[in-house]
Amino acid sequence: MHTDLVAALDIGGTKIAGALVDHQGRILARTQRPTPAQENGETVMGAVEAVLAELTASELWPRAGAVGIGSAGPVDRSAGTVSPVNVPGWRAFPLVERVRSATGGLPVELVGDGVAITAAEHWQGAARGHDNALCMVVSTGVGGGLILNGELHPGPTGNSGHIGHISVDLDGDPCPCGARGCVERIASGPNIARRALADGWRPGPDGDTTAAAVATAARAGDPVAAASFARAAQALAAGIAATATLVEVDIAVIGGGVAKAGDVLFDPLRRALRDYATLSFVQRLTVVPASTGTDAGLVGAAAAALRGGSTVDEARRQAV
Template sequence: MQSDLVAALDIGGTKIAGALVDGRGRMLLRVQRPTPAREGAETVMGAVEEVLAELAASPLWPDAGAVGIGSAGPVDASAGRVSPVNVPGWRGYPLVERVRRATGGLPVQLVGDGVAMTAAEHWRGAARGYDNALCMVVSTGVGGGLVLDGRLHTGPTGNAGHIGHISVDLDGDPCPCGSRGCVERIASGPNIARRALDNGWRPGPDGDATAAAVAASARAGDPIATASFERAARALAAGIAATATLVEIDIAVIGGGVAGAGDVLFAPLRRALRDYATLSFVQRLKVAPALTGGDAGLLGAAAAAAPARRGPHAVTFSG
């Protein structure tokens, strides 16, 4: 019987993780290296190759039939290249070809980290059982991905579902992407903290000025901190409602560090969604926190690689 084992890579600005993942989502082997993000392209690739070499040393490796990569973006899956904002040495870097070469020619599937999280949540998390879903990572940035008609929808370059750069405030602040009033510019962790500070919130004695500290203040009743989270929630709700209206999703799953604020974020988000998701076919849209946590990148990379392992007509991994 053909094995469902795949090798998965999760590549970000702080760590490069790898795993051998079976068809039930079990990580049979997991390894990790720090990302030498300030070094040159080949030094970074050297860390990737070290992770792959450690996986390849396992007696399980011969059963691995494909490699899935979830990478910080932007990515260009059609060209197999990556340009992570937080890894300056990689600009248009031919990651797929280099990984294919390092693994002796195994099929390689590349997706962005938001899409990887989506694949993980659809396979083993809060979007499991839903045929149409939006999954989001709300952290330092805001990313996401889509499941449509039961399948991961990546788009030609692997960036479909990148909700962070939908504009929800036409006259809003300029965004580093070049647009204005993007969801990310309002709802990411650093921007929640920035807005709170700009409006007079001050951190406690420990000096923590992160979104997590703003959330703690909001939980304690601070009106400025609460207002910053409410604005972030409205931005997320507007982006989610626009996506749901466009492609008819049934659930929006939210993960990432900002989701750790719990009801400080989710309560105003659900209230705001009622103001934006008004058409009959989106009124029952569900919002849920993500369940796969820190394993999302590896699980999602494995899920994305499953079709390459099992052939063009494969179904998704088993439950």
């Protein structure tokens, strides 16, 4: 039978999602399980295998020719292993080998979740038509990936473009990664909320202290809440400008929960970018919200599987 589909896995600290995806990026079958993130490694793998078992039971499964995995990181694409920060039971866990064995020996492509979302945005979303792009996820953490010369650029280990751990404040707070003043330490959702609370912001009667609640307060004119988002925007602008200066991307696409703050984030971000992206060759840099939505991880994992060492477009041509 013609293998015109790929299997996709999107593995995070909250859920493990799986899908069968066609070469146009359409999801034809899907399933998911909660991630038993605090359990041992085999229990977590059991949840992955349960997702794969549902996919392999589908009548569409014989049409699947490869598996793509987008996983919380760090990942090591060259070794086929994952060590997600928020899944302590997996340290150098041989995920590629285990998935290959659970799927009857199909080829498996592993990338970090930021790289997967980059692949999705370039294939189906806001970075479509751009040969050089940075795509970011700003959520509980800050991740990212790069499109260079029209191709996904995962790097040797699958972590290239991990903008969350560029240092933008030399004397800043220590980051859990071991460095100081990282973009993530300032601009992630929990850190936006932490700064707002430390500076005197108080939640409403519902007691909600998330970044979404800070965004609501900022929108209503709370100066402390707005200042916390402005600081996050400044950190993001510094990281984006540094990346654009280094590799000449012309668009930065931002998704994840924090991007849902809309103008509360994007207005100060675009203003700050003018202060950091100052050289002539980065002045045309634009920043836009992501557009692939909650399925970005699955679509991007599928794109990575289709890519299999080539671009999505080449893979699609070969499959026809």
